Amino acid sequence: MEQTLTFEALRQRIETIFRQAGMNAVQAASLSRVIAAGERDGCKSHGIYRIEGVLRTLKAGKVEGTAKPELDSGSDGAIVRVNARGGFSNPAFELGLPVLADRAKELGLAALVINDCTHFAALWPEVEAVADHGLAAMVMCPSYATVAPAGGTRPLLGTNPFAFGWPRQEREPYVFDFATSVAARGEIELHRRAGKPLPEGWAMDASGRPTTDPEAALAGAMLPFGGHKGSAIGTMIELLAGVMIGDLTSPEVLDFLGTTTLAPFHGELILALSPEKFAAGREGDPFARAEMLFAAIQDQGARLPSQRRFAARQKALTEGIALTGAEVAQLDRLLELGLDAIA
């Protein structure tokens, strides 16, 4: 039967599922927060739908459900390092965030490197968490090889998400978070299930020819957004958030996992920048000036990114998060069966 839950009630229910499935407190708490946040924001692709993927990765032995992330005490300069120790990225991020924020406020900018993590979440929760400290953020990570570089014919790059945030006073930050492929892999899967052809320009088949057939696309390669420019940004992400931080690149992730049905194992790079530090001694308040830019964008009828998500959040926070009967049944089933619910 359908239910409407508060954020905290939904979060606890998710946390209990993960605890029952054998995850430790720090992993379960952190994951329940990001998954409940996805559901709250109407971001179904990163909501409770993800629980099963987490359990599948756990059952396959590709993630440490009891890992305790470790802050590198040797972290110095502007680099803060957290080793996820084979667990999920999210608790590692939460451990590193306060140190990152302090370092960025002291030095003007700083980087948080997360190594040896399994990653399945959107990047916007992290961007927003950095922005809550009054800092701008750039976040990026590899994925698994599913995207052909521009001019190429075979999967090599990941869908490599890139996210950015800018803090706004008394309201949600300016946030974008997108795949550097034309479409997310899930969107191709949705077309396949619906028996609908893909828009042109999304993918190529296994022989490197353009295709609008979702099956052929899944067996072939996706295309980067914006042609050679998006391909270059995807490559930059492999270099900075894979190679540079000493963690796996997208082709290495696919070799390691052997499948795209499990959450990928790699690293993540978070850059935090202090507008107050950067703007010090210059005319004008950076936060007030940013508002002028946002107003000018909206004045011409263009939308700021994430506004639909923020509207869903406001609604959820006042009216609760509505789950369908099928969703409630699935949560009950996952709670009862735990890892046995996974085929």
Next chain:
Amino acid sequence: MEQTLTFEALRQRIETIFRQAGMNAVQAASLSRVIAAGERDGCKSHGIYRIEGVLRTLKAGKVEGTAKPELDSGSDGAIVRVNARGGFSNPAFELGLPVLADRAKELGLAALVINDCTHFAALWPEVEAVADHGLAAMVMCPSYATVAPAGGTRPLLGTNPFAFGWPRQEREPYVFDFATSVAARGEIELHRRAGKPLPEGWAMDASGRPTTDPEAALAGAMLPFGGHKGSAIGTMIELLAGVMIGDLTSPEVLDFLGTTTLAPFHGELILALSPEKFAAGREGDPFARAEMLFAAIQDQGARLPSQRRFAARQKALTEGIALTGAEVAQLDRLLELGLDAIA
């Protein structure tokens, strides 16, 4: 009569033009280096063609030809600041570079902020100069309002270039440098001169309707690359390399200049990251691992960015830089007439 010159001979000829036109040694030397480099690399849009624009901006009193850039002695933490004092960005960059490189090697990453500069150059010379120190670089700056945000109808964002570099041993770095608009403004101008329609998706007319007419496009707005994703990156650049560093955004630049025929006045943000520092303690050499990625890209027939430019460079360095008779005559004319050559 056509001539073939060495890089240094061409550079000196350009330097002399700028000195004769009243620029001081530091401005003239720095500008001559980037302009000769553009010509050497077959990058005609940033080669000697730019000399006239420099002189025009000088004649209009919109740049200080005798400015001495100033390194902020209060620069601390991971932020290095150079005030261009109304001169060109290039000598300011050259002044800040060694400090930026030292700081990035010490802290792992650092930022160079250039304020109050006039900017006309490509970003790749700077990306390459940072890479020469064994550092990765991200460089960005606003421009003037000529690009409509996705979903908008009027110019607001600039063509906001974004460039990235990764150092490679014993060879040119991995480098990309592109406008965050679909096309550079100069390309629309070239279509106009050739009387050729624009490809679809490049621009809209003054009433916000899609157009393929170059005249209508120049009176209207250009479009960001990659739809809402490119628009978001363009906005990020306004925030980080405009608002955050306390310098003008693209709409403010256009207000200040009142024209797009002069080089824009704003700031610039350069981030430098040390792969050695980031990868420390992790398995694998980041430079060797990057080569594996580059090889995999090229193995499938895709090209790395900037390769055409590097090939032109190699040719120019062995065979010299070939100028047409018209180009030689124009250099002679600019040398003789100086600012009087400008209408």
